[in-house]
Amino acid sequence: MNETLRFDVLVVGGGLVGSSAALMLAKRGLKVGLFERRYCGAQASGVNYGGVRRQGRPAEQLPLAVRARRIWDRLPELVGTDGEFVVSGHLRLARSVADLAALEAYAQMANPFGLDLQLLSGPTFRRRYPWLGAAALGGSLCPGDGHANPRVVSPAFARAARAAGADVREQTAVTNIVYAGERFVVEARHDSGAMIEAQADWLVNAAGAWGNTVAGYFGESVPMEPIYPNMWVTEPLPYFIDHNLGVYGGGIYARQVARGNVVIGGGRGSGDGEYAQPLTETTRMVMRAACALLPGLKDALLLRSWTGVEGSTPDDNPVIGFSRTTPRLLHAFGFSGGGFLLAPGVGQVLSDLVVDGTTTTTIDAFSIERFA
């Protein structure tokens, strides 16, 4: 059975970026299609750590991050669920005096953006966080940051997009795209074998780790590598971790959900660009760091580990904005492990670019031009 479809905008990729773009565009009255080759929100959007975090991002990401953060407060009204979003605060820990100084410097840069970072150390810090191990000397707290459940948030955006009138097609893989006669002609194949041809005035490349496949149809490419964030989770434990935790200098991040499980990530699994597996070495290494950071965890049971495929760029910034080669083609991929907070904001920005041709949020640093 073959189908021919016509859209104002076709979004390729049903992760959080693609789904939020489809939602925002549909809400602005456009006829939107979205093709996702497997299930919406099952890739990076579903397997990531779940941090909803402005703190720690480089200056160039902060305007977008601030805009995105405002959307997170409106999730129930936007997508019908809060996605277990908790404003727990994000505590970024220092392991040395040099780390503390670096956190101070970051706060000076970031606070004008409204992050309200508070630095803590010494006896006040110890008293406030008796459950942190001695290796943590202090930290920077962003009270308005938090965390949410990626497995629930991403599909919720896809559902909301559908409810707003977008034609969201799962198990539908794009097989070819050409730009001809001022529009995009997209061929796709459903898992059942049915073929689809869609024509659209605009195309949004939200294909995540596979963004280069779509960009390639238009002679563009980005030096992007697949990365596999190694994640694992404990059994439910009595609640004791107040904040979404990170460590300056990297390596481990931890959050405790309302049901009590502690979700921890750090390091890399392994994969082939399509499928990925967690690595025992990494998991054990991060387990050791977790026990040092949170000594109370040492008797807790590890329940399972997982990973997924994310696209990472050399400067760890995403690619967002107009194509160099083709009119009305927008790229939005390569979030390098930091896309969860940003994605709802990216969707809004993309809808600005389609409807208004411009956006008030600074995204110059993310232009694909920088890789030309």
Added chain:
Amino acid sequence: MTTNPSAASADKPQFVRLTEAHRKQVGLTVDGVAITALTGDTVLSAILLHTRRVRDTEFSGEPRAGFCLMGACQDCWVQLEEGERIRACSTFVKEGMHVLTRPAGAVEA
């Protein structure tokens, strides 16, 4: 439906020792209460030969008393006083063991 006071049901033993009762005794405590088991008993058997509850679920708090006895269902995890988690059906009793069937409370450094 039953006319017996329902509290009595949960305080009776679950398991019944049918045979092999001649083995050497082992003393341990469960939630601070001293009980006697026999060498070769699992912690699960030891508990269930005295009562009908091994743990409470984290979410509804309903009682559980194990299910598969072969280390598959994971419904019999308890804790030793020192903090170590043990799966009761696959851990043998040891003299002087102190078993806790309720969480120790807030975790501290």
Added chain:
Amino acid sequence: MTSIDKTSMQRIVIVGAGPAGVRAAETLVAAGVVPVVIDEAPRAGGQIYRQPPADAGFARSKRTLYGMEAGKADAVHSTMARMLPKLDYRPDTLVWGCGAGQLDTFHAGRQRTVPYSHLLIATGATDRILPFPGWTLPGVYTLGAAQIALKAQGCSIGRRVVLAGTGPLLYLVAYQYAKAGAQVEAILDTNPFSHQFAATPRLLRQPSTFAKGLYYVGWLAARGVRIERGVTLVRATGDRAVQAMTYRDGDRELTIPCDAIGFGYGLRSETQLADLAGCRFRFDPLNRAWLPERDTAGRTSVPGVYLAGDGAGIAGADAAELAGRRAALAMLEDLGHRAANAQAHVVKLDRQLANIAKFRIGLEQAFAPHLDCASHWPDDMTVCRCEEIDAGTLRRCIRGGEASEINRLKALTRVGMGRCQGRMCGAATAELLSAETGKPIAEVGRLRGQAPIKPVPLSIALMAELDEAPDHLAAIPEHARDE
């Protein structure tokens, strides 16, 4: 005859010391191999030939423990004992992960990585569970659990026991319980006798097994043990522990006071390691489950990985012994070893296994699980006992169009996300998905194995087998981490 090159880097590892693993080890040892045999239990025998703890004063004879299977049990145990000097035997060791030629194992609080070049997965089975309201009450156990309580601990699961479900294990456990002096209030078989009768021609393929089954039933009937057939399990009730079992027979509902229930609907294979090892899976209609693909010899889709026994499809202990031998012969052949009588041996094993396979079809016919059960589950019945997810939650998600596939359903409702990784709720969830979506059960997806396949404490990382630099954390650009 070529012999194994003992100086090569071959590491031959068997996971599981039940009948399949033991016979595989025996075959390998006879060919001069020194396999590593890893088992989660403290003693060999698997579940069916499970031994009581050693050095604890257990005195029952094998005859008492295993009845008519005593000879077979003893043979498996003594074979293992004799082989010990020629094996690298690692009991009390959980294999919790597998990948890229390595097993992750856990023993006495320590991690130990075991490399392999050839791996035989003989991980056996657990009871197949389909829930009924009240199944999470204290006092409700699997049939396997009821058997283990008796065999390995000398206990009955309760004072007044109801045994329920279907399958040959139902009657075997009832027989063992009654013989040991336990009070069996009733046997509730969800299959009508007509199913068993109709299966007779196939069941006669294993005449002595069939005869034993008839013997158990006859013995129970002769002692007046209540047997109800063709019934539906309605609910278990009780305040904080089970006090009664209600079932339906035709249009009557009857209630039996009891303080313990043992139930099950046959067995399900433990396939998590095969999944982590990268084996391709296929839906098996007879087992009504996804199983790792294997050829008749036990080779999988992954070179160097083999399967034997109930861990690759339920076929029983006799088949497990044969399959263990057969897989070991395949492994030896792949290692370039040619034993004198290998071909004749292989032909005989293949024929015996094929015969048992036909018998198994008869068993599934005689003891079919209730295919329409899911539509009768009340919304407030717990499906996932680890996470406490009820049928209503699953139905709302499916009916809302949010999930028509088991992994999506798991992501959205948490079913299967708990400590048991879906062992107890996986079959039920698939049945419910199939009932709600109208899709055949083979098309609702399968839950994947994830490491650790059973929970391990975080402290496993604190006492490393190999030295690790304490501060060696992966270098990730701080702002690029997925926070």
